[in-house]
Amino acid sequence: MLKKLFLLFFICAAFAACQNIEKSERPENLIPEDKMIDVIAEIFLMQSARNFNKRMFENTGIRGQEYIFEKYEIDSVQFKRSNDYYADNYEVYQRIYDSVKNRFEKLKVELDTLQQQEQQIKDSIAKVRRDSLGVEEDSLNPEEERKIEEISDSLINEKDSLGRRVLDSLPQPRSRN
Numbered sequence: 001m002l003k004k005l006f007l008l009f010f011i012c013a014a015f016a017a018c019q020n021i022e023k024s025e026r027p028e029n030l031i032p033e034d035k036m037i038d039v040i041a042e043i044f045l046m047q048s049a050r051n052f053n054k055r056m057f058e059n060t061g062i063r064g065q066e067y068i069f070e071k072y073e074i075d076s077v078q079f080k081r082s083n084d085y086y087a088d089n090y091e092v093y094q095r096i097y098d099s100v101k102n103r104f105e106k107l108k109v110e111l112d113t114l115q116q117q118e119q120q121i122k123d124s125i126a127k128v129r130r131d132s133l134g135v136e137e138d139s140l141n142p143e144e145e146r147k148i149e150e151i152s153d154s155l156i157n158e159k160d161s162l163g164r165r166v167l168d169s170l171p172q173p174r175s176r177n
Contacts, residue, residue: 023088024081031074031082033092037099039079042068044100122149 031039046064069075086093126149 024084026085027078027081029078029081030085031072031078033086033096035072036082036086037096037103039068039072039074040096041100041103042071044104 043065046068050058050064065076069079086096
């Protein structure tokens, strides 16, 4: 009997606790939704960079969230209040996070494309190098392949007098749309 009474009391207390969920009031300086998307995306990128190589990230001297808050001219209190407000409005918050997710998916596609282009350039340079040496592609030993790869890498990373990568300063091929 005592167990049933305790269980009934616990259920009533839990039910009563769920009744008065207070939602955050709209802050006076609410960060607009589009700016909030930018801020959250940059916070995620900054955290990922820090988690990827913490020592290298710390050596840059950049203080992640402080940098982002300065960049977007907001402060931590404004961010927290805006984040709490959006979190209480599920549909808006979901839309914000979907936008962040879509942004990262687009970035991934761009990165994959750049990596493919870089590999194609490396392959082309290696082929030109092989052709200029008069070497058959199948006749190279692993040591020769490594040397050609090193030469390709050095050409790809070569910088001009302004410190820009030479390949970055070349005109990009136009898409065939």
